[in-house]
Amino acid sequence: MQQLLTHLQNYSVLSSGTLESLTGCFEKVVLSKNELLLNEGRVCRHLYFLEKGALRGFYNLDGKEITHWFGFEKDFVTSFHSFITGEPAVENIQLLEGSILWAISKETLTGLLNSHHEVERLVRIAYEKYYIRLEERFVNAQFKTAKELYENLLHQTPYILERVPLGFIASYLGISQETLSRIRSKL
């Protein structure tokens, strides 16, 4: 919990009153490896802060699982599309390791956003950061070769390679597992 409160203050300044309000709004969630935090078809009604552990978001395409994002320590995770629109999720969220999360429901968050301008600001700034991060990933994914994508991963987020099976990483990069394996063997 303390880790979450500390992390939030990286986004913007929070008064002690706001911090106090926040404290009561999150619930601890502990899950073990391979469990699903979210099933496709269900509406995702919570936003999670990942204190410890790792997870992945994936969906099914022509019978294949496509992993399109990972979450690690200090990430906010949810099925954003479902959480924001209230529509059923098209993706699943699965634990890659035993993890500790802090959950806040959409209703609780909405209440905080209404009552605390500071929370509204924090969330706005968080979205800014998540937006430009996604934009960068998008541009890379679309215009770089498989080898370049792997090298970027190796330099920018090497911990992914250490904590996630290769098959998941391949689809995260948008390439086949065999291609990824071959790229690795030639470096």
Added chain:
Amino acid sequence: MQQLLTHLQNYSVLSSGTLESLTGCFEKVVLSKNELLLNEGRVCRHLYFLEKGALRGFYNLDGKEITHWFGFEKDFVTSFHSFITGEPAVENIQLLEGSILWAISKETLTGLLNSHHEVERLVRIAYEKYYIRLEERFVNAQFKTAKELYENLLHQTPYILERVPLGFIASYLGISQETLSRIRSKL
């Protein structure tokens, strides 16, 4: 201007006081076809609302121009990365048609965000929508074939095909112009 104010109220409810404050904060900008709204290397200090016209964001990669987004009526446009971080832009923004825009500077916007919770909310909600839109485009771009991408464009945003040269659309879809041309001839 009226169009902008009306559009803003699609995101969230605004009091008449807030609307009044907003009115004085935007400046009208009129540009003609092919002009640059932003040059790469410059810091983008404004957010623009596109009232009428069309434009594209592009950057240079190995001597080639990569168009990675388009803006049309009622879009908010800027180099988000540069605008948010204050770093020099890696992209250019060019007018595809003569256009009318409304500009707000980052300082002015920051002032509004601080003084009006309603504006903070509006921007937070705008980011939510832009975020999930980008996420959807990302997933499509990475896991669909060139033909599927073109068909999506044809169904979801046919106006792009009518208003933008094919070469720009090809790089927007992440495929070569020749491939796009061939796909078109076979439908």
Added chain:
DNA sequence: GAAGCTTTTTGACATATGTCAAAAATTAAA
């Protein structure tokens, strides 16, 4: 440590898409 899973690597081959260059077609200018 042997047996049984799961994950990763290799091999052979298919194919979608890219590249380069030239020809058509379209649009703008004179």
Added chain:
DNA sequence: TTTAATTTTTGACATATGTCAAAAAGCTTC
């Protein structure tokens, strides 16, 4: 209109990456 410039299409060919199947390597667990 005629000419020039730009945009789009076609053709021939190269190549990166995908697919399917099997072998190898790495982990569990009994």
